[in-house]
Amino acid sequence: MSTAKITPLATALSATIKHLSLRPRLLFATRISAPGIGRRRPRNLGVAMCSKLSEPLEVCAKESLTTPNKLGDCPFTQRVLLTLEEKHLPYDLKLVDLKNKPEWFLNISPEGKVPLIKLDEKWIPDSDVITQALEEKFPEPPLATPPEKATVKDPSDGTEQALLTELTAFNDYLKENGPFINGKVISAADLSLAPKLYHLEIALGHYKKWSIPDSLSYLKSYMKTIFSMDSFVKTRAQTQDVIEGWRSKVEG
Incomplete structure (x- = not known):
């Protein structure tokens, strides 16, 4: 070998x-938004369904380097999305061009890192921290x-x-x-x-x-x-x- x-x-x-x-579980549809908050209306590629949340959770993720308005290939982001899916939580996915980080993104993530999720009006980075926070806030079904x-x-x-x-x-x-x-x-x-x-x-x-x-x-x-x-x-x-x-x- x-x-x-x-x-x-x-x-x-x-x-x-x-x-x-x-x-097999019935999964929630996901709303995916192209980068841009405030200055222009985000492009929605789907419609988020309602669950125990009144509004979908906001998630920032890497945009594809080769295909515009598509999710980038990142196992850490995929881990977060899998957690959201398994917990039946709707989410609004905002795609970020990491080669040209927009101002709105740097305002919430000075280090410019993804994935990023908004919980209780606070933006949380790091897939380890995010999945732990989701487990604590939404314990059912348990994934610990x-x-x-x-x-x-x-x-x-x-x-x-x-x-x-x-x-x-x-x-x-x-x-x-x-x-x-x-x-x-x-x-x-x-x-x-x-x-x-x-x-x-x-x-x-x-x-x-x-x-x-x-x-x-x-x-x-x-x-x-x-x-x-x-x-x-x-x-x-x-x-x-x-x-x-x-x-x-x-x-x-």
């Missing part, structure tokens, strides 16, 4: 695993992961062998504790890990012609189940054409 470098994918996956009854199930293993030298070791450890964990990280119910740890596994599958398949071995059957089953969830299919669809555009740009 080669030892081709795969950082930062292996490192991100490893960190997520370390800080680590599915039923017990501490004893939140840590697996952490090799981080960024080589192919290290990644395979990491994935094998996770496969063994699922064999004994699955089908999800928290057993029979999906949790925040799954919503953090799944987007990274998806990005890993796409990037390594494209650049290295590498795929997860069939011997890791519990991991492959886990990925198949997660990737087929309604919430994941919905958030993935928002970035799928962006991924295709990225591939075309790289190959062209």
